Amino acid sequence: MERVLNTAQKACPFLHNASAATLRNLSTKSSSGTSSSRLINKAQQCPVMGKAMAVQTSRFHTTTKVATPTPTVPRAIASNESKKAAVTPVSHNTTGNKFDYESFYNHQLEKKHKDKSYRYFNNINRLAQKFPRAHTARPEDEVTVWCANDYLGMGRSPVLIESMKRTMDRYGAGAGGTRNIAGNADLHLRLESELADLHHTEGALVFSSCYVANDATLSTLAGKLPGCVIFSDNQNHASMIQGIRHSGAQKKIFRHNDLAHLEELLQSVDVSVPKIIAFESVYSMCGSIGPIKEICELAKKYGAITFLDEVHAVGMYGPRGAGVAEHLDFELNATQPHGGNGSVMDMVDIYTGTLGKAFGVVGGYIAGSASLVDMVRSYAPGFIFTTSLPPAVVSGAMESVKYLKRSGAERTKQQLNTRVVKDRLAQLDIPVVPNPSHIVPVLLGDAEQAKLASDTLLSEFGIYVQSINYPTVAVGEERLRITPTPGHNEEMIDHLVESLEKIWSRHSFKRVKQWEAEGGRAGVGIKDASKVEPIWTDKQLRIGKVSETSTQTLASAAASV
Structure with a gap:
């Protein structure tokens, strides 16, 4: 009987929602002495099983004249079982045409070539002693790197290198296994303590990368929360998108940084339903910054938790490099660097960050409550x-x-160099996507043109800036993504700006005025757009007012840091 009940539960919505005790009661003999009649009566009342049983009964009466006893399970279930038993054997013929895998691979690659989105990886070998210089395939061919995510040049810092050398001498190269087998060392625990302290949280957990951290955390958390709904910014990183997909949870996508749209979507879900709002602080391809405080306020209002990706902000913002959430209350967090100080940092439920960008090595992490981290x-x-x-x-x-x-x-010098580059390009009407962060996205709006600009910079001017195409950015918004560092000096900046001007003039690439004539794109050339102010204020950078600060003054300030 248990087997019958289990089978019935899978096939019928009513039975699936009924308890085992209820089903046992329905399947016992009725007062008339017939078994299973009450179970069948209930099944007939079901809009799914009732129809299936009617069809099966009709077929039965038209195909046989032999009387049969009353079945103990619905005919639809018995029919399904018979169909499973009559599965056609798998053919083991090995003489037919086999699938052409290589042709499939080449066809997929050809599609990438045709739409100009095929990715070419340049041979770039960064030189620790000459940062931000690197050599290409031949060691004697050196170039200046202008697109690395080692934003502060920490990847070559003696602060890291000497410690890493000593540690390798003592503990060897590899970790020895997963954390639960042989790879959980005192160093891992101490790093997690430092990260928890950085973000004012109870705990932190280190992963092999932040892609894995985002994917694993979102898929696990949303998959476990009953009926969870995830609200995701439509510009979120691929790692978060994958985590949301892997969770199997319902998702709702809100327009980039659109608080009204987010609130509208939140209102569509009951306040008692578990909800996660996933978003970023710095969006790396456009340089925009998420409205962290306002999103956290909406989360509290509608019973959601926040999942904030600070990957492109950790090390870069705030008095201690915790990211944009810390930067929003700069002075408060500088004087009271701990949880419970009333800053925006206390409002964020889950932080994710990377060790592979501003911190200069590799790896990712999450930070949050002790229970969240342990789960x-x-x-x-x-x-x-x-x-x-x-x-x-x-x-x-x-x-x-x-x-x-x-x-x-x-951090200070990086921000000053960023301002200098943006100001110099603006003077030449070279289109930079407006943003308040350290990213300098130079718009081309065409995949072929973006690659041409990148190739020319490398081959003719000794400058490496990778082009950014679909699917990283939308079709028609292709760009060069420039990331100044503290290591770029005035001479390097001059060379970059002059090289871009020559390329724009030679190939008649669109400038800001042309984008404006077309109605604008990706924030470039938008008429009557309000001026975007940098998130690092002049006071925080210890320079004069923006309106009184010339490009030369910024360059001098950067050189003095």
Whole structure:
């Protein structure tokens, strides 16, 4: 009887929602002494099973004249079981035409070539002693890198390198396994303590990358929360999109940084339903910054938790490099660097960050409540079954985090160099997507033109800037993504700006006025658009007012840092 009930439960919505005790009661003999009649009566009342049973009964009466006893289970179930038993055997013929895998691969690649989105990886070898210089395939061919995410040049800093050398000498190269087998060292625990302290949270958990951290955390958390709905900014990183997909949870996409649209979507879900709002602080391809405080306020109002990706902000913003959430209350967090101080940082539920950009090594992490961190640690396959970061990497990351908590010089110079580059390009009417962050996206609006500009910079001017195409950015918004660092000096900036001017003039690439004549695109050439102010204020950078600060003054300030 248990087998029958289990089968019936899978086939019928009514039975699926009924308890085992109810089904046993329905399947016992009635007062008339017939078994299963009440179960069948209930099944006939079901809009799905009732129709199926009627069809089966009709077929039965037209195909047989032999009387049969009353079945003990609905005919639809018995029919399904017979169909399963009559499955056609799999053919083992090995003489037919086999699938042409290589042709399939080449066809997919040809599609990328045709739409100009095929990605070429340049051979770039960064030189630690000459940062931001690198050599290409031949060591004697050196170029200046202008697109690395090692934003502060920490990847070559003695602060990291010396610690990593000592750690490797003592503990060797690899971690020795996953965290639960042989890869959980004191260094991992100390790094997680530093990261929790950085974000004013109770705990933190280190992953092999932030892609894995985002995917594993969102898929695990949303998959476990009953009926969870995820609200995702439509410009979110691929790692968050994958995590949302893997969770199986319902998702609702809100327009980029559109608080009204987000609130409209939140209102469509009952306040008692678990909800996650996933968004970023700095969106790396356009340089825009998420409205963190306002999103957190909406989350509290509608019973949601916040999942904030600070990947392109950690190390770069705030008095201790915790990111944009810390930067929003700069002075408060500088004087009271701890949780419960009333800053926006207290409003964020889950932080994610990377060790592979401003911190200069590799890896990712989450930070949040002790229970949240422990739950992800206990359930996330992306954490449980991945070999942990090598001790030397963890040691370097820890020293970098500790150092950037104390030193703001690298952040300051990076921001000053960013202002200089943006101002110089604006003077030449070369289109930069307006934003308040450290990203300098130069719009071309065409994949072929973007690659031509990138190739020319590299081959003719010794400058490496990778072109950005679909699907990283929308078709028609292709660009060069420039990222100044503290290591770029005035001479390098001059060379970059002059090279871009020559390329724009030679190929008649669109300038800001042309984009404006076409109605604008990606924020460039939008008439009557309000001026975008940098998130780092003049006071925080210790320079004069923006209106009184010339490009030369900014360059001088950067050189003096």
